[in-house]
Amino acid sequence: FxxxxxxxxITPLRFNSKCITFPEWIALFTLCLAPLIAHVASGAPPISxxxxxxxxxxxxxxxxxxxSIIWRYAAITDRRIxxxxxxxxxxxxxxxxxxxxxGWDGSEQMTSATxxxxxxxxxxxxxxxxxxxxxxxxxxxxQGVSALMILIGAISGSSxxxxxxxxxxxxxxxxxxxxxxxxxxxxxxxxxxxxYQDYGQRTNSTWEMTSQSSQRPVDKDDEINVHESRTGxxxxxxxxxxxxxxxxxxxxxxxxxxxxxxxGILWGVWVLAVFCIAPSIRGxxxxxxxxxxxxxxYYFLFxxxxxxxxxxxxxxxxxxxxxxxxxxxxxYRLYTILFTGLMIGLIVIAxxxxxxxxxxxxxxxxxMEDLGCLDPINWWLLGPSSPIMGFASRKELDEKWLRQxxxxxxxxxxxxxxxxxxxxxxxxxxTGYCVELMY
Numbered sequence: 171f172x173x174x175x176x177x178x179x180i181t182p183l184r185f186n187s188k189c190i191t192f193p194e195w196i197a198l199f200t201l202c203l204a205p206l207i208a209h210v211a212s213g214a215p216p217i218s219x220x221x222x223x224x225x226x227x228x229x230x231x232x233x234x235x236x237x238s239i240i241w242r243y244a245a246i247t248d249r250r251i252x253x254x255x256x257x258x259x260x261x262x263x264x265x266x267x268x269x270x271x272x273g274w275d276g277s278e279q280m281t282s283a284t285x286x287x288x289x290x291x292x293x294x295x296x297x298x299x300x301x302x303x304x305x306x307x308x309x310x311x312x313q314g315v316s317a318l319m320i321l322i323g324a325i326s327g328s329s330x331x332x333x334x335x336x337x338x339x340x341x342x343x344x345x346x347x348x349x350x351x352x353x354x355x356x357x358x359x360x361x362x363x364x365x366y367q368d369y370g371q372r373t374n375s376t377w378e379m380t381s382q383s384s385q386r387p388v389d390k391d392d393e394i395n396v397h398e399s400r401t402g403x404x405x406x407x408x409x410x411x412x413x414x415x416x417x418x419x420x421x422x423x424x425x426x427x428x429x430x431x432x433x434g435i436l437w438g439v440w441v442l443a444v445f446c447i448a449p450s451i452r453g454x455x456x457x458x459x460x461x462x463x464x465x466x467x468y469y470f471l472f473x474x475x476x477x478x479x480x481x482x483x484x485x486x487x488x489x490x491x492x493x494x495x496x497x498x499x500x501x502y503r504l505y506t507i508l509f510t511g512l513m514i515g516l517i518v519i520a521x522x523x524x525x526x527x528x529x530x531x532x533x534x535x536x537x538m539e540d541l542g543c544l545d546p547i548n549w550w551l552l553g554p555s556s557p558i559m560g561f562a563s564r565k566e567l568d569e570k571w572l573r574q575x576x577x578x579x580x581x582x583x584x585x586x587x588x589x590x591x592x593x594x595x596x597x598x599x600x601t602g603y604c605v606e607l608m609y
Contacts, residue, residue, distance in 0.1 A: 198524070436481075464519060
């Protein structure tokens with residue numbers, strides 16, 4: 171029934187980018203990758219190693235998955251809401267991501283367990299206005315707001331992108347830039363102003379294991395635990411801080427309200443993704459370029475997995491970990507690899523289909539007119555005083571609205587009844603182009 175009611179038409183892949191010059195490609199790829207780089211660089215902090223077991227590549231790339239980054243923003247905000255007394259120790263441990271002998275660990279217990287390995291705590295319990303973290307937030311926010319304004323303009327019809335389904339390569343990551351606005355919920359509690367000593371650095375120094383009545387050297391093959399201490403360091407750096415603790419997600423109304431609000435945003439994004447990938451509810455034929463269809467599929471996959479995963483763990487109260495609980499599962503690794511592959515494929519296909527339109531913007535649609543890669547100086551520009559062509563209006567506009575040299579030209583034509591009464595309309599000046607060389 172659905173196939174009979176809906177019909178999707180995907181135009182074949184065409185090489186439309188033959189006329190784009192090398193400097194234009196540099197600018198296009200800069201615009202293309204800027205939202206992606208800003209989102210990943212600002213959302214994935216440096217890894218703190220508490221073991222000598224190194225990361226495998228498939229564990230490493232999962233940290234840079236946008237789903238993992240958005241989870242980190244949500245979990246830090248939720249932890250701050252549930253904190254009974256937010257300290258500098260809580261602030262640092264909540265922003266760090268730890269790699270242990272058992273894999274990733276961003277649980278609340280790490281706040282106390284890693285205290286004596288922290289060489290520098292943040293100066294405050296919130297993000298400083300003049301800091302690198304705040305600068306990252308500002309950049310991410312500006313990119314998100316810019317992309318959101320273009321999207322709203324396209325939907326409302328007030329933007330130059332209005333009515334276009336196919337994006338050029340410069341705008342394929344605009345939806346990701348909009349999702350970067352979710353960083354704002356945790357912006358006040360994000361920081362890079364901390365340092366945890368890695369396992370490799372500790373084993374190169376003199377360490378001792380302390381217990382109630384005995385001491386023994388640290389075995390390099392053992393997992394670093396909370397009873398280790400280092401001689402010669404400032405006591406303030408190695409003394410064990412005791413966190414005041416956190417309320418459980420199920421007992422905090424603030425946490426419940428926040429999770430409900432956050433899920434509402436994610437499912438709203440999913441609805442928009444459905445509207446992009448599904449044909450019009452009125453039926454008929456919906457036409458996509460190869461780029462626009464893959465773009466819609468790409469974000470539909472992302473929105474579906476993200477919203478479903480967050481819903482599952484939010485309802486189960488798993489927000490006590492700033493690292494996505496399923497990050498080491500096989501399915502999430504496969505999802506991350508598929509997501510990365512689709513991203514690379516999307517960039518390649520969009521680069522092939524992107525062409526420069528007459529108004530200077532970029533689109534994946536095939537050009538309506540083949541200008542033969544002519545430079546704009548070869549186009550025929552009709553000046554303001556030309557009476558040859560213009561835009562039409564059934565009513566004469568107030569000439570105060572026009573420039574001085576843009577006068578209206580009344581045009582009379584016979585109406586459809588072949589009567590002698592002419593139908594009058596007004597023609598205003600128009601700047602156009604010709605598609606053939608004039609001799």
